[in-house]
Amino acid sequence: MPDEVYSVSDITADIRGSLEDQFSGIWVEGEISNHRLPASGHHYFTLKDSFAQLSCVLFRGAAAKLPMTLKDGMQVQIRGNISVYEARGQYQLIAQTVQAKGAGDLQAKFEELKRKLEAEGLFDSEKKKPLPPFPKTIGIVTSPTGAAIRDMVNVFARRAPWVKLLIHPARVQGDEAAGEIVEGIHVLEKAEGFSRPDLIIVARGGGSIEDLWSFNEEIVARAIADCSIPVMSGVGHEIDFTMADFVADRREPTPSAAAENATPDGTALHRHLSVISDALDSRTVNAFGRLKKEVLSLKRELDAHQPRRRIQSRIQTLDFLGEKLDHILDVRLSSAKADLQSVGRAWSAIRPERVSSLGRERLQLVNCRLEEVTPSRIRDGRQNIEALGAMLQSLSPDATVKRGFSLTLDSDGNPITKISEVKKGDHITTKLSDGSIESTVD
Numbered sequence: 001m002p003d004e005v006y007s008v009s010d011i012t013a014d015i016r017g018s019l020e021d022q023f024s025g026i027w028v029e030g031e032i033s034n035h036r037l038p039a040s041g042h043h044y045f046t047l048k049d050s051f052a053q054l055s056c057v058l059f060r061g062a063a064a065k066l067p068m069t070l071k072d073g074m075q076v077q078i079r080g081n082i083s084v085y086e087a088r089g090q091y092q093l094i095a096q097t098v099q100a101k102g103a104g105d106l107q108a109k110f111e112e113l114k115r116k117l118e119a120e121g122l123f124d125s126e127k128k129k130p131l132p133p134f135p136k137t138i139g140i141v142t143s144p145t146g147a148a149i150r151d152m153v154n155v156f157a158r159r160a161p162w163v164k165l166l167i168h169p170a171r172v173q174g175d176e177a178a179g180e181i182v183e184g185i186h187v188l189e190k191a192e193g194f195s196r197p198d199l200i201i202v203a204r205g206g207g208s209i210e211d212l213w214s215f216n217e218e219i220v221a222r223a224i225a226d227c228s229i230p231v232m233s234g235v236g237h238e239i240d241f242t243m244a245d246f247v248a249d250r251r252e253p254t255p256s257a258a259a260e261n262a263t264p265d266g267t268a269l270h271r272h273l274s275v276i277s278d279a280l281d282s283r284t285v286n287a288f289g290r291l292k293k294e295v296l297s298l299k300r301e302l303d304a305h306q307p308r309r310r311i312q313s314r315i316q317t318l319d320f321l322g323e324k325l326d327h328i329l330d331v332r333l334s335s336a337k338a339d340l341q342s343v344g345r346a347w348s349a350i351r352p353e354r355v356s357s358l359g360r361e362r363l364q365l366v367n368c369r370l371e372e373v374t375p376s377r378i379r380d381g382r383q384n385i386e387a388l389g390a391m392l393q394s395l396s397p398d399a400t401v402k403r404g405f406s407l408t409l410d411s412d413g414n415p416i417t418k419i420s421e422v423k424k425g426d427h428i429t430t431k432l433s434d435g436s437i438e439s440t441v442d
Helices: 008-022 103-119 147-159 177-190 218-226 243-247 255-262 266-305 307-350 352-394 397-402
Strands: 026-036 043-048 053-058 075-085 090-100 137-142 164-169 199-204 231-235 250-252 407-409 427-432 435-440
Touching (some): 008 075, 026 053, 053 075, 103 218, 103 243, 137 177, 147 164, 147 199, 147 255, 177 199, 177 218, 199 255, 218 243, 231 243, 231 255, 250 255
Parallel strands (some): 053 090, 137 164, 137 199, 199 231, 231 250
Antiparallel strands (some): 043 053, 407 427, 427 435
């Protein structure tokens, strides 16, 4: 008997584990053949080269993220894990990512150019030019026969039929495409007058990285960045990013989206203008009606007052008031003159020298009376003060002690009037008529 016997399941499981540990996250390159897509949505195919072949499976979840459609004959690079399909004992590649052969080189080239242009500041937001809010003329650089231009024209016809479209034909794929795209941008930029666009759109439908590579060329990126007219990029699908997207003043995910956002919605704009127009008409009518009423009212008031007659009446009133003022001044002046004469006569009758003599006599009389009254008043005041002093002296503590009483003080010199004001050990002083006694309370 052998030392150890494996079951088919055990040995297959061990092989699978070994393969998965050793060949995880690897890239394999080859040609797709025998591609099958059942109702489950999982892709089954063979990856082969001139000498060998490898079974592959791409599950539905991973397939949904691919930017391409798999088909026989495609040269691809696949990243995934080697495993074993145990039911058949067959090893296979479980694919996670599939890209066209050479896409890795293109991606590296893309990242290198991106770093270069970013370092030069071509992606800086402050360099982005604002798009015109109401462009009258829009230039489009794209293929004149592709689905992208048809979709864009339909969108412009629906949203902004007033916009003039200048379509500069250019190939958007192949070796000559980048040069034609650059030429289209330069031609539109140099246009003058009514042929000069307010906005330029470079557009193309979706595709693989190879299909979109023209928009990753450095000459295209620099032409967009250097253009004096705002440039919008609408290349590929939403998941596609090209160098044109990074340098453009605005990136839209698709050509149709670029057309949608290049202009305001004409229908909504028309509705808004209609509302404004109706409101303006209503306000104008109301304003004219109000002004008409005011003019008629002023006319009626003007007719009623007859300005010429009012002015003549005011002139007569001024003449009357002037005469009245002259009369009042004459009367006031005469009255003041009479008052002055009366005061003069009264002053003469008073005889000021006699009034002065009488005043001096009265002053001397008052002075004599003050000299008579003052000594007696002082004497009476002194007697009252002495009496009050004697009374205060009789009520003082010293006088009370002299009459046979004593006065007890605490250590602070305050009088003690109650037993509750002292406690055992307090030092007290008792004042008598001929001295004091120092005591300690027991």
